[in-house]
Amino acid sequence: xxxxxxxxxxxxxxxxxxxxxxxxxxxxxxxxxxxxxxxxxxxxxxxxxxxxxxxxxxxxxxxxxxxxxxxxxxxxxxxxxxxxxxxxxxxxxxxxxxxxxxxxxxxx
Amino acid sequence: xxxxxxxxxxxxxxxxxxxxxxxxxxxxxxxxxxxxxxxxxxxxxxxxxxxxxxxxxxxxxxxxxxxxxxxxxxxxxxxxxxxxxxxxxxxxxxxxxxxxxxxxxxxxxxxxxxxxxxxxxxxxxxxxxxxxxxxxxxxxxxxxxxxxxxxxxxxxxxxxxxxxxxxxxxxxxxxxxxxxxxxxxxxxxxxxxxxxxxxxxxxxxxxxxxxxxxxxxxxxxxxxxxxxxxxxxxxxxxxxxxxxxxxxxxxxxxxxxxxxxxxxxxxxxxxxxxxxxxxxxxxxxxxxxxxxxxxxxxxxxxxxxxxxxxxxxxxxxxxxxxxxxxxxxxxxxxxxxxxxxxxxxxxxxxxxxxxxxxxxxxxxxxxxxxxxxxxxxxxxxxxxxxxxxxxxxxxxxxxxxxxxxxxxxxxxxxxxxxxxxxxxxxxxxxxxxxxxxxxxxxxxxxxxxxxxxxxxxxxxxxxxxxxxxxxxxxxxxxxxxxxxxxxxxxxxxxxxxxxxxxxxxxxxxxxxxxxxxxxxxxxxxxxxxxxxxxxxxxxxxxxxxxxxxxxxxxxxxxxxxxxxxxxxxxxxxxxxxxxxxxxxxxxxxxxxxxxxxxxxxxxxxxxxxxxxxxxxxxxxxxxxxxxxxxxxxxxxxxxxxxxxxxxxxxxxxxxxxxxxxxxxxxxxxxxxxxxxxxxxxxxxxxxxxxxxxxxxxxxxxxxxxxxxxxxxxxxxxxxxxxxxxxxxxxxxxxxxxxxxxxxxxxxxxxxxxxxxxxxxxxxxxxxxxxxxxxxxxxxxxxxxxxxxxxxxxxxxxxxxxxxxxxxxxxxxxxxxxxxxxxxxxxxxxxxxxxxxxxxxxxxxxxxxxxxxxxxxxxxxxxxxxxxxxxxxxxxxxx
Numbered sequence: 011x012x013x014x015x016x017x018x019x020x021x022x023x024x025x026x027x028x029x030x031x032x033x034x035x036x037x038x039x040x041x042x043x044x045x046x047x048x049x050x051x052x053x054x055x056x057x058x059x060x061x062x063x064x065x066x067x068x069x070x071x072x073x074x075x076x077x078x079x080x081x082x083x084x085x086x087x088x089x090x091x092x093x094x095x096x097x098x099x100x101x102x103x104x105x106x107x108x109x110x111x112x113x114x115x116x117x118x
Numbered sequence: 119x120x121x122x123x124x125x126x127x128x129x130x131x132x133x134x135x136x137x138x139x140x141x142x143x144x145x146x147x148x149x150x151x152x153x154x155x156x157x158x159x160x161x162x163x164x165x166x167x168x169x170x171x172x173x174x175x176x177x178x179x180x181x182x183x184x185x186x187x188x189x190x191x192x193x194x195x196x197x198x199x200x201x202x203x204x205x206x207x208x209x210x211x212x213x214x215x216x217x218x219x220x221x222x223x224x225x226x227x228x229x230x231x232x233x234x235x236x237x238x239x240x241x242x243x244x245x246x247x248x249x250x251x252x253x254x255x256x257x258x259x260x261x262x263x264x265x266x267x268x269x270x271x272x273x274x275x276x277x278x279x280x281x282x283x284x285x286x287x288x289x290x291x292x293x294x295x296x297x298x299x300x301x302x303x304x305x306x307x308x309x310x311x312x313x314x315x316x317x318x319x320x321x322x323x324x325x326x327x328x329x330x331x332x333x334x335x336x337x338x339x340x341x342x343x344x345x346x347x348x349x350x351x352x353x354x355x356x357x358x359x360x361x362x363x364x365x366x367x368x369x370x371x372x373x374x375x376x377x378x379x380x381x382x383x384x385x386x387x388x389x390x391x392x393x394x395x396x397x398x399x400x401x402x403x404x405x406x407x408x409x410x411x412x413x414x415x416x417x418x419x420x421x422x423x424x425x426x427x428x429x430x431x432x433x434x435x436x437x438x439x440x441x442x443x444x445x446x447x448x449x450x451x452x453x454x455x456x457x458x459x460x461x462x463x464x465x466x467x468x469x470x471x472x473x474x475x476x477x478x479x480x481x482x483x484x485x486x487x488x489x490x491x492x493x494x495x496x497x498x499x500x501x502x503x504x505x506x507x508x509x510x511x512x513x514x515x516x517x518x519x520x521x522x523x524x525x526x527x528x529x530x531x532x533x534x535x536x537x538x539x540x541x542x543x544x545x546x547x548x549x550x551x552x553x554x555x556x557x558x559x560x561x562x563x564x565x566x567x568x569x570x571x572x573x574x575x576x577x578x579x580x581x582x583x584x585x586x587x588x589x590x591x592x593x594x595x596x597x598x599x600x601x602x603x604x605x606x607x608x609x610x611x612x613x614x615x616x617x618x619x620x621x622x623x624x625x626x627x628x629x630x631x632x633x634x635x636x637x638x639x640x641x642x643x644x645x646x647x648x649x650x651x652x653x654x655x656x657x658x659x660x661x662x663x664x665x666x667x668x669x670x671x672x673x674x675x676x677x678x679x680x681x682x683x684x685x686x687x688x689x690x691x692x693x694x695x696x697x698x699x700x701x702x703x704x705x706x707x708x709x710x711x712x713x714x715x716x717x718x719x720x721x722x723x724x725x726x727x728x729x730x731x732x733x734x735x736x737x738x739x740x741x742x743x744x745x746x747x748x749x750x751x752x753x754x755x756x757x758x759x760x761x762x763x764x765x766x767x768x769x770x771x772x773x774x775x776x777x778x779x780x781x782x783x784x785x786x787x788x789x790x791x792x793x794x795x796x797x798x799x800x801x802x803x804x805x806x807x808x809x810x811x812x813x814x815x816x817x818x819x820x821x822x823x824x825x826x827x828x829x830x831x832x833x834x835x836x837x838x839x840x841x842x843x844x845x846x847x848x849x850x851x852x853x854x855x856x857x858x859x860x861x862x863x864x865x866x867x868x869x870x871x872x873x874x875x876x877x878x879x880x881x882x883x884x885x886x887x888x889x890x891x892x893x894x895x896x897x898x899x900x901x902x903x904x905x906x907x908x909x910x911x912x913x914x915x916x917x918x919x920x921x922x923x924x925x926x927x928x929x930x931x932x933x934x935x936x937x938x939x940x941x942x943x944x945x946x947x948x949x950x951x952x953x954x955x956x957x958x959x960x961x962x963x964x965x966x967x968x969x970x971x972x973x974x975x976x977x978x979x980x981x982x983x984x985x986x987x988x989x990x991x992x993x994x995x996x
Binding site: 036060 | 141142144145146148149152153174175176177178181182184185186187
């Protein structure tokens with residue numbers, strides 16, 4: 011299947027969700043998204059980075075340098091408390107949107 | 119809390135900018151490496167793996183830019199980057215940088231200096247409480263030829279009692295002579311006698327001590343004094359114990375009660391000391407003495423217009439009650455802020471407009487300079503644009519590159535302006551009010567900053583705009599060498615045409631002023647100021663109590679002065695012509711109906727017999743005064759030819775009588791007629807004169823005029839010694855040659871002429887650079903074309919003609935616009951001119967010719983170069 015292009019806001023939601031369990035670095039986030047969506051959402055991996063900057067800038071995630079599994083220096087991102095709240099908000103909004111769209115599509 | 123965090127993040131990001139960039143690229147690189155490793159693990163070759171990884175990751179550069187944008191401080195960080203880049207560029211092309219910085223410095227310096235004058239003199243609020251509520255009150259006596267005059271105490275009292283529109287009215291009398299004696303050199307100070315409510319009305323408090331109390335307004339209690347800050351510092355060494363000390367003014371001890379704050383300079387900086395205002399209670403009855411100034415504070419809610427309306431009615435009532443004394447006397451209410459400056463305001467604004475025009479001309483040059491340089495970088499700019507850099511980004515970059523030059527030029531300009539202001543302000547003519555307010559105050563600096571920002575936008579935006587237009591085609595164009603384009607050249611031409619128009623306007627203005635000043639100098643003042651020295655002195659009444667004492671003292675001084683070998687003749691007069699200040703009043707000619715003569719007030723002069731000989735005022739008929747015209751002899755007078763004409767011919771008035779129409783003053787016999795002089799100003803002929811013998815109408819404030827055999831400048835010292843040998847305590851002031859006095863009276867016009875001339879000169883230089891730039895550029899563009907023409911047999915002269923034609927065309931367009939603007943502003947300029955109309959053809963013609971020659975010369979060099987193009991070289995360059 012061809013990868014689906016994602017609208018900016020949705021990417022934010024995916025990232026926040028991925029980080030909900032544990033802190034990760036960029037590559038791992040991309041892998042997690044792919045994994046969780048059963049390979050449907052093949053994000054253009056580089057576009058993670060502007061999104062990560064934006065999320066960090068808005069205070070929903072914060073970054074820390076650490077050492078990766080390959081013993082390399084990597085930047086780890088984790089959810090902040092505000093980020094957790096934002097995740098809940100966005101998830102709820104998404105569900106509402108998805109339900110509404112489904113309704114429309116199903117009915118017609 | 120969130121906001122603070124965000125701010126902190128922004129600042130951190132800003133500060134760590136470069137480090138953050140490196141981190142990001144490290145991160146992204148690591149990510150790509152991961153992907154490559156993954157693909158290799160799946161079995162692809164390293165090259166294929168790398169390509170797949172790249173594709174999966176996405177366009178790195180763009181993503182990096184996006185990330186940076188997301189950081190939210192991008193424009194600031196980029197700005198700093200641009201500034202650093204620009205600084206490097208500047209170092210590599212110093213010629214360009216120097217030209218740009220100098221142009222900016224010149225423009226900013228001139229504009230700032232001029233604006234600081236305009237602000238200080240016209241715009242800055244007066245340093246009193248709520249200064250927009252203060253008004254000056256003037257008497258008007260149109261019937262007597264005085265559109266504005268001082269006020270009389272009787273009227274002030276009536277106004278105070280009966281108005282509903284002012285909180286309070288204060289009065290003062292300017293006293294030209296306080297002889298300060300005691301410790302140190304005797305000094306004559308200008309001061310004012312003020313009513314005790316003056317300081318409360320103005321809303322000011324003293325620095326130390328107190329101001330006057332109400333009972334000090336009464337005669338007998340008025341021997342107190344209030345010092346201004348400069349006087350306190352200069353004369354008393356800022357001694358904090360000054361309050362309570364006694365000083366000697368006009369021979370009488372006064373107790374100092376306080377010192378005013380440093381910025382208090384009322385009525386002007388010239389007046390350095392205050393005493394309480396007392397006057398003869400008779401004045402309230404006879405209502406005759408109009409030597410006071412009055413000011414008032416409006417009640418809350420009252421407007422100046424309302425006040426004027428009420429006061430007009432009040433004045434009419436008073437006129438009705440006192441038909442003889444107040445006949446024709448009205449009141450004028452003028453807001454204090456506007457009052458003194460109305461006269462200079464127009465000329466200051468014109469000069470400000472001239473400076474702004476000069477600045478624009480300079481900016482146009484700067485723009486062309488920058489465009490020329492941008493051409494060199496056009497490839498880079500086009501590539502950036504093609505790669506998707508936002509137009510806004512490019513414009514910001516273009517402006518950012520200007521920043522070092524703007525800062526350097528702006529700083530240099532500010533320094534220059536500060537120097538100009540401090541060095542030249544003391545030289546400003548005496549007529550310019552509020553000169554002490556001129557300086558680089560905050561609003562002036564704000565104006566400078568705004569100007570710099572405007573330059574940045576005006577000059578920086580356009581080249582970036584042009585460059586970002588291109589797209590990929592532009593890149594290809596640049597690679598092939600097709601730089602410029604028709605549109606760009608059109609805009610440059612427009613700029614040059616504007617420069618020429620503005621320059622022509624400035625040159626015309628300067629030419630008009632020069633001619634006008636020349637006309638002014640041609641005016642005959644009616645006396646001969648050459649080889650005459652003058653000084654002023656005040657004879658203290660405390661020493662010389664009666665008129666006879668004063669007259670005798672004056673005689674002794676004249677005797678000593680005449681004994682000096684260089685002196686041809688010497689005389690005393692109460693008011694020196696063209697020195698500012700006069701005494702006027704009405705006169706009545708016997709047998710002539712005053713209303714029929716059309717003569718209002720005339721100048722009253724008290725003179726010693728040698729006056730006319732000393733100033734070489736021609737005696738037209740009859741005789742001059744003689745030593746026999748003493749206070750016991752028959753009262754006599756001499757009138758000038760203007761008054762004589764009313765009676766008939768010049769000889770007719772001799773023997774007839776004239777008098778001052780006040781109370782019981784006696785009739786005077788006219789014994790002579792002299793030539794008329796221009797007393798107030800050279801450019802306006804105001805009043806006729808009447809002369810009285812010094813002994814019959816003695817005054818204690820006089821000017822000594824001395825005609826010398828040789829150079830009058832050398833005599834000052836000996837004159838003072840001669841005077842001091844009669845009375846060692848006599849203070850002397852305003853000593854200068856009569857020619858200097860005449861020069862000072864036209865100083866304002868001279869200054870305007872010099873300033874506008876300088877601006878025009880600078881504009882000529884700048885415009886010629888501009889024309890040169892455009893023509894040289896055009897020649898550069900058409901090198902191939904000229905080469906082809908030459909190869910095909912065109913003569914060098916024809917090539918020159920082609921180039922010059924372009925220049926002439928630009929000139930004609932610019933000149934047409936410039937002439938139109940000059941014509942449109944002729945009316946406004948006319949207010950500065952004397953005897954010349956704003957449409958003076960000679961000035962217009964000469965200016966146009968001068969500019970034409972300059973423009974032609976500026977075209978000449980490129981034209982020469984065009985004609986000397988080597989055809990084979992030109993054809994080869996591709």
